[in-house]
Amino acid sequence: MVRIGYTMMTEQAGPRELVSHVVGAERAGFDFSVISDHFFPWLDSQGHAPYAWSVLGAAAQATSRIPLMTYVTCPTFRYHPTVVAQKAATMQILSGGRFRLGLGSGENLNEHVVGAGWPAAPVRLEMLEEAVGIIRRMFDGESVSHHGVHFDVENALLWDLPDQPPPIGIAVSGPRSCEIAGQYGDLVIATEPKRELLRAFDEHGGSGKPRIGQLPVCYDTDRDAAVARAHDQFRWSLGGWKVNAELPGPGGFEQAAQHVRPEDVAAAIPCGDDVDAFVDAVRPYAEAGFTEVALVQVGGEHQQPFLEWAEAKLLPALRDL
Template identity: 85%
Template sequence: MPVRIGYTMMTEQAGPRELVSHVAGAEEAGFDFSVISDHSFPWLESQGHAPYAWSVLGAAAQATSRIPLMTYVTCPTFRYHPAVVAQKAATMQILSQGRFRLGLGSGENLNEHVVGAGWPAAHVRLEMLEEAVGVIRRMFTGVCVSHHGAHYDVENAKLWDLPDELPPIGIAASGPRSCELAGRQGDLVIATEPNPELLRTFDAHRVGQLPVSYGTDRDAAVARAHKQFRWALGGWKVNAELPGPAGFEQASQHTRPGDVAESIPCGDDVDAFVEAVRPYAEAGFTEVALVQIGGDRQEPFLEWAEAKLLPALRKL
């Protein structure tokens, strides 16, 4: 089976109306699915945006008719209480007529610090995520839920509008413990690296993500990727901890354009983009969502993807 190719609504680099227009364009171009980031801050100030992802999703559900929608990812432990996430996900599944998947993760300090709840150690964040997923799954049953756990309290909560088909839950995995959690509580696993060892015990759908920088001028595409996406080379252990764009600016100040170009396909060489996706296919990923870097470069990318990139990727 060919790898399904998705489109990313990158909330850090475009405003809400633009994001809805972009995903409608992705549906027209023939992308198999779409995902959206859920941030309260951009990674770098040069990205310049952070609209509320759930409002964008509601609008996207009305602006499209075919393309699946998915959070990539929402953190149900700090900014959002898990009972509220359950309500949002159920509503999105109804609005999209069964096209929504709920991607969950343990979050980043960059976004979750805004509620002033502190930022505990990674193992505590995973405990919180596990408890939150349990609350969401209980809410999805439609019963009245009361829960008093180590991290969350729920009092007499009930979802009054439930879809006929519940949204699948994906869980982001970046290490053995989170992958084990995804295996126990997730319907699919989400990962940003094609690490077959990390995922070898997980048999369900694997959804990956890959940043790309399309442009007919390769040097300009590399410069854009360096300006807006050099933070991504820091690795998850760093990226989860830094509290704001200034920290990412400092952490990535010595990253060179050449370093970025080694990790992110840049330009308009279809073969280079295919080779960047290939490790995901070989690692057993069933889906890969592409992130076109640059909020003002989506339309040319979508046109090129429809004409050249997607037909080549579907041969993987």
């Protein structure tokens, strides 16, 4: 059975609302939750970008059962890997062992703010690999001194370590990231139901480890309203990862998505209240071998109706997968 998760989408809701939403997701029976870690929204119409780690701390105290996870944090530009290790260890303690640390090589949208430039993808993956090594050593309780190609660390030690370190997930989109995920990750993260990504992950040591996907959906009893909202706030998602990782701000995504039509979005994102359409959208992930799928309900002000509908109709239908 595929586990179904809920996404706290920081780009479309404020911090207090996000905490309220994940409380509702726990009540509705979602199996886990994830949160995006962004400095900007993708589009101005989304309208938010609170600090994910503050929201996570509040969510850990406001909930008691639902697992929490970053989806994903970049540990190489805005955050130094030692700081990520400290934040993740603290979250694991606050949540009572419910936290998983999802990591990725980042997007220019969020990381350009520190003025460190935006290197080519192979360099970003080198940085990710080095960062994960530092974080793992700190999770092991080492006093870490490290002088590598990309990072310097002097006597970094975590004074508050959880009984069990948070599992590390690594986002993948191609062969090199799958190699890093298989070697260093406890689980793999992807945003597309591509079987070849999971095969590459398995070939590098990922066999038997969890694999988590993510899918935007747009529930509304009025399907036309759902399509319009999905087009307004999520048309950027059709650009593909090679584009989405490179653009530096919402204005760039506005231009890149200017020719995306509502019908294009409706073909990619299930919209409305047809349970079968939502199940059909999740099915490719299950068939590809994903063990978990996190749903993103589009529209910050439309979470409560979605959660109520999911509890009553969608989650029971998805359990059959």
